[in-house]
Structures are given as structure tokens and as C-alpha cells.
Amino acid sequence: xxxxxxxxxxxxxxxxxxxxxxxxxxxxxxxxxxxxxxxxxxxxxxxxxxxxxxxxxxxxxxxxxxxxxxxxxxxxxxxxxxxxxxxxxxxxxxxxxxxxxxxxxxxxxxxxxxxxxxxxxxxxxxxxxxxxxxxxxxxxxxxxxxxxxxxxxxxxxxxxxxxxxxxxxxxxxxxxxxxxxxxxxxxxxxxxxxxxxxxxxxxxxxxxxxxxxxxxxxxxxxxxxxxxxxxxxxxxxxxxxxxxxxxxxxxxxxxxxxxxxxxxxxxxxxxxxxxxxxxxxxxxxxxxxxxxxxxxxxxxxxxxxxxxxxxxxxxxxxxxxxxxxxxxxxxxxxxxxxxxxxxxxxxxxxx
Numbered sequence: 252x253x254x255x256x257x258x259x260x261x262x263x264x265x266x267x268x269x270x271x272x273x274x275x276x277x278x279x280x281x282x283x284x285x286x287x288x289x290x291x292x293x294x295x296x297x298x299x300x301x302x303x304x305x306x307x308x309x310x311x312x313x314x315x316x317x318x319x320x321x322x323x324x325x326x327x328x329x330x331x332x333x334x335x336x337x338x339x340x341x342x343x344x345x346x347x348x349x350x351x352x353x354x355x356x357x358x359x360x361x362x363x364x365x366x367x368x369x370x371x372x373x374x375x376x377x378x379x380x381x382x383x384x385x386x387x388x389x390x391x392x393x394x395x396x397x398x399x400x401x402x403x404x405x406x407x408x409x410x411x412x413x414x415x416x417x418x419x420x421x422x423x424x425x426x427x428x429x430x431x432x433x434x435x436x437x438x439x440x441x442x443x444x445x446x447x448x449x450x451x452x453x454x455x456x457x458x459x460x461x462x463x464x465x466x467x468x469x470x471x472x473x474x475x476x477x478x479x480x481x482x483x484x485x486x487x488x489x490x491x492x493x494x495x496x497x498x499x500x501x502x503x504x505x506x507x508x509x510x511x512x513x514x515x516x517x518x519x520x521x522x523x524x525x526x527x528x529x530x531x532x533x534x535x536x537x538x539x540x541x542x543x544x545x546x547x548x549x550x551x552x553x554x555x556x557x558x559x560x561x562x563x564x565x566x567x568x569x570x571x572x573x574x575x576x577x578x579x580x581x582x583x584x585x586x587x588x589x590x591x592x593x594x595x596x597x598x599x600x601x602x
Contacts, residue, residue, distance in 0.1 A: 273387025
């Protein structure tokens with residue numbers, strides 16, 4: 252397969268390119284495209300064969316649900332059995348935007364799209380290119396992140412091309428994304444709203460909008476388990492760089508000293524080393540490659556840069572990686588969720 256590669260911006264949308272992309276999706280093909288969170292790999296959400304093509308292109312297990320992207324609120328009623336009042340409240344505040352809600356699905360949505368579940372994950376992205384593409388397709392685009400399964404999610408089209416060239420029909424380059432982490436996922440099918448994947452929209456933001464307490468699902472499902480994940484990213488290792496990544500948490504001075512000691516040992520063993528640090532600490536590390544993800548207090552900057560720096564370590568051939576830990580509340584919860592998955596839960600705790 253030859254992958255067509257086109258470029259545009261939200262301010263200058265290539266309408267002919269979007270028309271061709273819509274035709275590809277309607278005919279069962281796949282298109283990678285930008286959203287405000289990360290790049291998505293789109294297929295026709297109502298076509299079972301399209302969903303299976305997405306799984307094949309990504310090398311993704313078929314019990315890992317896909318998110319259905321819409322561009323009109325009225326279309327939601329076609330793909331879900333009911334829209335609870337909580338969903339209406341959240342949609343008024345956060346849609347279009349980086350929020351995915353889980354509903355009980357209608358018969359219109361095939362189980363190939365939902366990973367065999369009777370529930371469906373739905374998102375209404377705010378990116379104008381994504382909106383135009385969904386509209387051109389007809390309104391329902393299934394789209395996980397546009398990367399090979401387990402790899403860091405792409406925040407630039409360059410990395411879509413690296414993972415998916417020759418596997419998809421088209422890649423739309425819309426520049427770097429704004430947020431850098433996948434959408435927050437909240438389950439509305441049980442009595443109490445529950446966050447299944449943290450993201451830009453935090454627990455505190457959900458609770459303000461709903462005026463009620465929201466649960467967080469802290470369960471980590473064992474990869475060998477036969478349990479079916481209810482949302483993308485709950486079961487399998489995700490976001491992993493090619494190098495071996497360890498997170499180190501504790502007092503800053505101890506973290507820096509420990510990582511530098513490990514870097515010295517790794518270099519003696521012939522490893523090429525890398526560190527994820529912050530503006531405050533990056534100059535203190537003695538690695539082959541040190542990535543500064545911004546000021547520790549600016550979680551939005553850290554989130555925006557995280558997947559990019561993981562990819563850059565791969566480009567540079569780094570084999571032994573270390574990262575500082577970040578706060579575990581607010582947006583920091585989402586950052587740590589992705590980091591822990593990228594590290595395969597390898598964490599060193601220092602007192």
C-alpha cells in the first residue's frame with residue numbers, strides 16, 4: 252500500500268484533501284489525522300471491517316476498545332441507547348474537547364469497534380481538521396492513537412509516518428498537537444461516574460461540572476488476565492520507548508544523585524543513556540541525552556512534550572532511560588499514568 256501524505260492547518264484546511272480522505276473512510280480505508288490531543292488513526296466506526304483494519308494496522312489486540320469520534324451532538328443519540336443527565340452536563344462544559352464518555356451502545360455500533368463490549372466510548376474533538384474529516388466521512392470515525400500498538404502516541408505526523416507508512420491510505424499532517432496526551436475517559440454506565448483514563452480534564456474539573464464526587468479506577472489489569480478492558484489503554488503496556496525506562500521518585504537531590512550513579516553504571520556497560528528532567532534539574536544530569544520537558548510547575552508543558560521526548564530517545568538510539576516523577580494530582584495524574592505505562596511500572600522509590 253502506498254500512503255498518501257497531505258498537509259494543512261486548522262486555519263487553512265485543504266477541502267479537496269478532506270473530501271478525498273472522507274471517501275477513503277467511507278470506502279473502508281484508514282486515515283491518520285490530527286486532533287487536539289494526539290494524532291488518531293481513523294476508520295468508519297460503523298463498518299466492522301474498518302475496525303478490524305485499524306487493529307491490524309496498529310498491531311493492536313482486538314479486545315482493546317476504539318473511540319468513536321463525532322462532530323455533531325445530535326449524532327450521539329444514534330450510537331448510544333440513552334444519554335444520561337450527567338453526560339449532558341459534561342458535554343455542555345467539555346465538548347468539543349479532550350473528553351471521552353462511555354455509554355451503553357446502540358445496535359448501530361458493531362462490537363468489532365467496541366472490543367466486544369456492549370458499551371461505546373465517544374468523543375467530540377475540537378480540532379477543526381478532525382471535525383472536517385468526521386463530517387466528510389458521514390459522522391462516525393473510530394480512531395485510536397495513530398501509532399503501532401505499545402509505542403508512544405504521536406504528537407506530530409512525522410511519527411505517524413514512522414509507524415504507519417504503507418499500512419494506511421492517508422496521513423494528514425496538521426502540525427504539532429496542542430495537548431499531547433490522549434483524552435480523559437469517564438464511564439457513565441454505572442451509578443457513579445468513574446474516570447478510566449486520566450487526561451487534560453482532571454477529576455476536580457469533572458466534579459465541578461457534575462457537582463458530585465467522581466471515582467477514579469485505580470485498578471491495573473494484569474496483561475495475562477482474561478478480563479476485557481472497558482476503555483483504551485487499561486490492559487496493555489502503552490507508550491513505551493525502545494529503551495528501558497525507569498521512573499525515580501523521592502527528594503529532588505536524592506533523585507538526581509541516584510540517576511547520575513545509574514547513568515555511570517549504564518555507560519560502563521555500553522548503554523546509551525537518556526534522562527527526562529525539568530528546567531530546574533536538566534543541567535544536573537550526566538546522560539548522553541537529557542530532555543527538558545519544561546518547568547516542574549507547568550504540567551501542561553510537561554504533558555505536551557512527554558510523548559515527543561520518548562520518541563526522540565528512540566531516534567537517538569538511547570537504550571537506558573530514567574525519568575523524574577511528577578505530582579499525582581490534577582494533570583499530573585495523567586502524566587504519571589502515561590509514564591508508568593511507558594516504564595512498564597518500573598519505579599524506584601527513594602526516602
